[in-house]
Amino acid sequence: MLSLDLLIRLGRSTWPKDKDATDDEVFKRWGQAGSGTEGLAWYPTNFLQDVxxxxxxxxxxxxxxxxxxxxxxxxxxxxxxxxxxxxxxxxxxxxxxxxxxxxxxxxxxxxxxxxxxxxxxxxxxxxxxxxxxxxxxxxxxxxxxxxxxxxxxxxxxxxxxxxxxxxxxxxxxxxxxxxxxxxxxxxxxxxxxxxxxxxxxxxxxxxxxxxxYFFDAPLDKLLDSPFDATNSYYASVSLGSAIGNTWMGIFSVEQLRKIKQQVREAHVRGLRARYWDLPGWPVRVRNAIWDTLVEEGVDMLNVDNVRDAARREW
Known part of the structure; x- marks a missing residue:
């Protein structure tokens, strides 16, 4: 039986600002005796009910x-x-x-x-x-x-x-x-x-x-390719190899044009556009790139810090 304390902790919707979600006491004690998570044998619906x-x-x-x-x-x-x-x-x-x-x-x-x-x-x-x-x-x-x-x-x-x-x-x-x-x-x-x-x-x-199962198609090589929704799901590419480096998170007109074109080509084929190898630092640059990709219609934001990404207003 889960303790009331554990249920309350799992139900929390606000995490400490300067800590990763995995630093919460519940996750620190995950799988330990007396934590209610022994052997990962339980998955109460309240764990994800408000997510x-x-x-x-x-x-x-x-x-x-x-x-x-x-x-x-x-x-x-x-x-x-x-x-x-x-x-x-x-x-x-x-x-x-x-x-x-x-x-x-x-x-x-x-x-x-x-x-x-x-x-x-x-x-x-x-x-x-x-x-x-x-x-x-x-x-x-x-x-x-x-x-x-x-x-x-x-x-x-x-x-x-x-x-x-x-x-x-x-x-x-x-x-x-x-x-x-x-x-x-x-x-x-x-x-x-x-x-x-x-x-x-x-x-x-x-x-x-x-x-x-489906394929992760190359986002930058979709033109005249066999990739479509019957065999693929994502269309992905490294951001740097697709458009080059941004200046402090600011995209040039040509870079934005390439992104729009690639996203449009993915959508025509019923695929979900994803860019990987996004910078994680400085945070301001990372956030600016996240915002731009979302604004340009990218379907899936590829991130390392899931907590920071989840806290933003998409």
Whole structure:
């Protein structure tokens, strides 16, 4: 049984101004005996019941002290996991999550950090009771039809690693929780999986009649390309490689023209525009770039500091 103190803390909507959300006492004690979070075995609806979803992507989400949950608590509708697969028989059954090999640990896997927690959340969002027997509710109580994007950045050999990703999606697939393409139509579901990095587009699109995963198309190379809403979800590119550097967060006329053109091309194809590799410092410059991208119609704001992004008025 959760303590009243824990319920109150989880329900707080105002976080200390100078602290990251993960510095809150609840997150410091996450998983510890007596905290009510032992084994991440509970997902009370009050955890997200007053959280409003926002078009924010939690870049390198696994870096957070509490991956996935911190992003969800701030309203992010997209999270990112970098996955690694190894040939060694001792490791080949798992996808390890981390930015580079030095950061990998046996207990930090695609299953433990993302798949199983999502199954737990969605099981509790879709209970079988005398009042409800469905499976369509997403992670946010305030917007149950909002899909959560799981961006999977493939770091090792594309074909083999992507095959393992598809295999490990089965707990979500068998419960009907994956957005999929079937019969020429996109069927939205609580989780939308998108492959990026070394994800092989040709293998991802081999099945022309059914797919429950999509591609992260190159935003700067959409013209005369095969990318559209039937095979892709995002269209992304590094901001610097797309338009060059800004001057203290101020975009030139030509840079704004390029952004407008790229965003327009993505939207024509039914894709969501996203720029990554945004500067995080100085904060004033970061905020100016965020504001401009949102004003120009960029669909997903790629950020490292999810708390600061969530506090802004979009």
């Amino acid at each position: 409003m979803p926002k078009p924010i992507h939690s870049h390198n989400d696994y870096w957070r002290k509490v991956p996935l949950f911190t992003a969800l608590h701030q309203g992010c509708i997209s999270v990112e996991a970098d996955v690694w697969l190894f040939d060694d028989p001792a490791y080949k059954d798992h996808l390890y999550v981390g930015h580079d090999q030095a950061a990998l640990q046996r207990n930090r896997t695609f299953q433990s950090l993302y798949i199983q927690p999502l199954v737990g959340i969605l099981n509790r969002q879709n209970p079988t009771t005398e009042f409800y027997n469905g499976n369509s509710r997403g992670v946010f109580d305030t917007a149950p039809n909002q899909t959560l994007t799981l961006l999977v950045d493939v770091k090792t050999a594309g074909p083999e690693t992507w095959s393992k990703v598809v295999e490990q999606l089965e707990p979500l697939r068998e419960r009907g929780w994956l957005t999929h393409f079937s019969g020429g139509t996109i069927h939205a579901r609580p989780i939308t999986v998108v492959g990026t990095g070394d994800t092989p587009f040709d293998i991802l699109t081999q099945n022309t009649t059914y797919r429950d």
